[in-house]
Amino acid sequence: MEPFTPRQNAVLECALQLLVAGGERALTTAGLARAANCSKESLYKWFGDRDGLLAAMITYQASKVRTPGPRESMPTLEDFSRSLAVFAEDLMGVLAGEVSLALNRLAIGQADRDGARLGALVREHGRLPIETRARALLELGRRHGYLKFSDTHEAYETLYGLIVRDSHVRMLLGEPPVGTSDDLPRRARLAIAQFFRLHGHGAQDID
Amino acid sequence: MEPFTPRQNAVLECALQLLVAGGERALTTAGLARAANCSKESLYKWFGDRDGLLAAMITYQASKVRTPGPRESMPTLEDFSRSLAVFAEDLMGVLAGEVSLALNRLAIGQADRDGARLGALVREHGRLPIETRARALLELGRRHGYLKFSDTHEAYETLYGLIVRDSHVRMLLGEPPVGTSDDLPRRARLAIAQFFRLHGHGAQDID
DNA sequence: TCGGAACCGTACCGTACGGTACATGAGATT
DNA sequence: AATCTCATGTACCGTACGGTACGGTTCCGA
Numbered sequence: 001m002e003p004f005t006p007r008q009n010a011v012l013e014c015a016l017q018l019l020v021a022g023g024e025r026a027l028t029t030a031g032l033a034r035a036a037n038c039s040k041e042s043l044y045k046w047f048g049d050r051d052g053l054l055a056a057m058i059t060y061q062a063s064k065v066r067t068p069g070p071r072e073s074m075p076t077l078e079d080f081s082r083s084l085a086v087f088a089e090d091l092m093g094v095l096a097g098e099v100s101l102a103l104n105r106l107a108i109g110q111a112d113r114d115g116a117r118l119g120a121l122v123r124e125h126g127r128l129p130i131e132t133r134a135r136a137l138l139e140l141g142r143r144h145g146y147l148k149f150s151d152t153h154e155a156y157e158t159l160y161g162l163i164v165r166d167s168h169v170r171m172l173l174g175e176p177p178v179g180t181s182d183d184l185p186r187r188a189r190l191a192i193a194q195f196f197r198l199h200g201h202g203a204q205d206i207d
Numbered sequence: 208m209e210p211f212t213p214r215q216n217a218v219l220e221c222a223l224q225l226l227v228a229g230g231e232r233a234l235t236t237a238g239l240a241r242a243a244n245c246s247k248e249s250l251y252k253w254f255g256d257r258d259g260l261l262a263a264m265i266t267y268q269a270s271k272v273r274t275p276g277p278r279e280s281m282p283t284l285e286d287f288s289r290s291l292a293v294f295a296e297d298l299m300g301v302l303a304g305e306v307s308l309a310l311n312r313l314a315i316g317q318a319d320r321d322g323a324r325l326g327a328l329v330r331e332h333g334r335l336p337i338e339t340r341a342r343a344l345l346e347l348g349r350r351h352g353y354l355k356f357s358d359t360h361e362a363y364e365t366l367y368g369l370i371v372r373d374s375h376v377r378m379l380l381g382e383p384p385v386g387t388s389d390d391l392p393r394r395a396r397l398a399i400a401q402f403f404r405l406h407g408h409g410a411q412d413i414d
Numbered sequence: 415t416c417g418g419a420a421c422c423g424t425a426c427c428g429t430a431c432g433g434t435a436c437a438t439g440a441g442a443t444t
Numbered sequence: 445a446a447t448c449t450c451a452t453g454t455a456c457c458g459t460a461c462g463g464t465a466c467g468g469t470t471c472c473g474a
Contacts (some may be wrong), residue, residue: 007451023319028431039452040433050432102319108379109316112230112309116381123380127373158401161368166334169375172315173330174323194365194405214421235461246422247463257462 004060008046011036012060015053020102024109029053051114055121058103062125065094067133070140080146081192087137088163088188091130095168096177100126104172131156149199158198162191211267215253218243219267222260227309231316236260258321262328265310269332272301274340277347287353288399294344295370295395298337302375303384307333311379338363356406365405369398 004012014036019027029050033040047053074080094100103126107118134156141147149155167178178184211219221243226234236257240247254260281287301307310333314325341363348354356362378384 024316025320029433030431033453037452039454041435041453042451044433045451104376104380105315105318107381108312108376109231111312111379111381113232119380119382123377123382157372158369161370161372162365163368164373165364165368166371166375168373169311169315169379170330172318172376172379173311173326174314174318175326175330198401198404236463237461240423244422246424248423248465249421251463252421 003063004046004056007038008056009060011038011043011046012057015057016061016099016102019057019106020098023102024106051117054106054110054118058107058118058121058125061099061103062129065129067129069133070137072140074140074144077146080141080144081196083137084141084159084192084195085185085188087134088191089184091160091163092167092178092184092188094130095164096171101171108172134159146201147199148201155199159191159195162194163188210270211253211263214245215263216267218245218250218253219264222264223268223306223309226264226313227305230309231313258324261313261317261325265314265325265328265332268306268310269336272336274336276340277344279347281347281351284353287348287351288403290344291348291366291399291402292392292395294341295398296391298367298370299374299391299395301337302371303378308378315379341366353408354406355408362406366398366402369401370395 011032015027015032018032018035029040029043032038032053033043043053047056070083074083104122107116107122110116111119135152138147138149138152138155138159142149147155171177178187218239222234222239225239225242236247236250239245239260240250250260254263277290281290311329314323314329317323318326342359345354345356345359345362345366349356354362
């Protein structure tokens, strides 16, 4: 997407802070202008209108996350399994992040306007990178003979379901984040173990 | 929860229609009074304030759904498996329902106010009945020797994740509902098959 | 028949917010 | 130095909405 100037990035960062701190109602044009020491006129010049600002916040936040490409050398099954577990923990960490939750809440709350334009943006910028990383990992595992599946997307969705379950929606609904972070690795390992039971090398395909 | 009068139920039904049709912005006190042929004063007398109205909508909607208790006679494995598939399809049907999506969007959009009171209501009234039904089904299957698990809650969450994956959040974000309903049974059967791979009789426990 | 309670419809109020206009000032360019 | 560009800050406007007040009507019990 088109980049923003450093000044605009600073304003967007400030907007994200406001959104995280107080929800959508705290993100007013006047309040953002005051908090970011800019003028409302500049906001409208840069982002068009309020919806443009929200969209810019999403793309800006997405531009901050980088998907760590897996290093290709991954000889042992243990390493690969560990990579999957790391992915699972990263995924849960992202979904439980304050900014991610705030932006998802924002997009979901606006899903009835403009044909869910914000929702489409979140799906595109927020989920696609995750899926890309997961697909690369899965296909790497398949190439090395550690995994067995026919449809990469199906396998990815299964992995996602086993990892996330319904915790994302629960967090979106305001439930305090899951266990005190010592629970997270256990859940991640459990999910990966279950995934191997379904798509590990010895498993028979279900499709 | 305390019941409402028939008149109040009719007003709440009308409010749900407004919410489904136009999102939260379409649900104004004046608009509801006009649509339901009642006065704003009555709305405030009955429900206190706007938040009370939203909470009443959630409890009212929850009061409409009944969890069909499984008939205890379930001799064959095929019957039990079919019951699980029916549960899966029912679950997806509920989550994809217009009213459910609208109320979840509403609660998620307000998750930053009042300590996510609406979100807590949705979690309590919307998800607890589902889990209750699923737990009964799972434990029935375990009693009959068809399933093997130690923690019912864990097994339920696994089942939920395999069935729903991330489709709920995607729908909340405005993605049109999944395949043209002929895809749903296939997905349900696949999820159940995967669940049996993890917790079927012959499976070794992972925990 | 009277009186009160509940309710409808409408008018009203205060406020908050999105969006626009304008005056001022700082930096760069010619 | 003159000027152009860009941004700030403030003031302003229209509107929409939550919440309240009030007059009028219906219904029910005494």
